[in-house]
Amino acid sequence: NAGVTQTPKFQVLKTGQSMTLQCAQDMNHEYMSWYRQDPGMGLRLIHYSVGAGITDQGEVPNGYNVSRSTTEDFPLRLLSAAPSQTSVYFCASSSGQGHPLDLEGYTFGSGTRLTVV
Amino acid sequence: LAKTTQPISMDSYEGQEVNITCSHNNIATNDYITWYQQFPSQGPRFIIQGYKTKVTNEVASLFIPADRKSSTLSLPRVSLSDTAVYYCLVGPPGILTGGGNKLTFGTGTQLKVEL
Numbered sequence: 001n002a003g004v005t006q007t008p009k010f011q012v013l014k015t016g017q018s019m020t021l022q023c024a025q026d027m028n029h030e031y032m033s034w035y036r037q038d039p040g041m042g043l044r045l046i047h048y049s050v051g052a053g054i055t056d057q058g059e060v061p062n063g064y065n066v067s068r069s070t071t072e073d074f075p076l077r078l079l080s081a082a083p084s085q086t087s088v089y090f091c092a093s094s095s096g097q098g099h100p101l102d103l104e105g106y107t108f109g110s111g112t113r114l115t116v117v
Numbered sequence: 118l119a120k121t122t123q124p125i126s127m128d129s130y131e132g133q134e135v136n137i138t139c140s141h142n143n144i145a146t147n148d149y150i151t152w153y154q155q156f157p158s159q160g161p162r163f164i165i166q167g168y169k170t171k172v173t174n175e176v177a178s179l180f181i182p183a184d185r186k187s188s189t190l191s192l193p194r195v196s197l198s199d200t201a202v203y204y205c206l207v208g209p210p211g212i213l214t215g216g217g218n219k220l221t222f223g224t225g226t227q228l229k230v231e232l
Contacts, residue, residue, distance in 0.1 A: 042221075042222045111160055
């Protein structure tokens with residue numbers, strides 16, 4: 001059981017380039033989300049999805065696009081990379097049952113460290 | 118999510134018990150308390166969740182007083198490998214367990230364990 005898999009682990013982009021950060025989970029989780037983590041700022045939600053075909057914006061969505069064509073995959077696209085998007089990106093998933101006895105919480109991937117120069 | 122306050126950092130030594138307290142004065146009746154652990158260069162990992170009194174699992178214990186305005190994460194006999202950031206989150210199950218809403222993290226408590 002791989003959990004949440006993120007690729008690539010490291011990436012360097014030039015300003016203006018585009019790229020896609022991949023996220024896949026094999027737990028049949030309905031809920032998936034993307035966060036970015038900057039030094040001293042905790043994790044901030046970029047986009048999230050409550051199921052295939054449904055996405056919504058989080059706290060810091062500008063400059064990013066997402067799609068959810070399957071339950072397993074939730075790619076994050078950077079349209080035109082900017083230095084301000086240098087960060088560590090985490091993908092997370094959960095069963096989305098919303099039940100207090102669902103004690104698994106969120107499962108996070110190991111992250112993608114992105115540098116935009 | 119309810120606003121939470123936790124220490125920015127804590128230091129400890131191997132073998133000691135560490136207690137990290139989180140204040141959440143405006144906790145709502147249907148809110149639960151959840152703790153996550155994040156090691157360097159890794160994503161956060163769910164540790165424990167509770168509603169009232171005491172919850173214990175193989176990793177930690179969570180103590181919640183009757184008024185629920187605070188909670189304490191207790192790590193027994195810490196080791197160097199427990200050095201991590203610990204996040205306290207308070208909210209309804211729909212948010213804490215991914216029922217379609219937004220889970221946000223603060224900056225957490227940086228625990229440093231030394232020999």
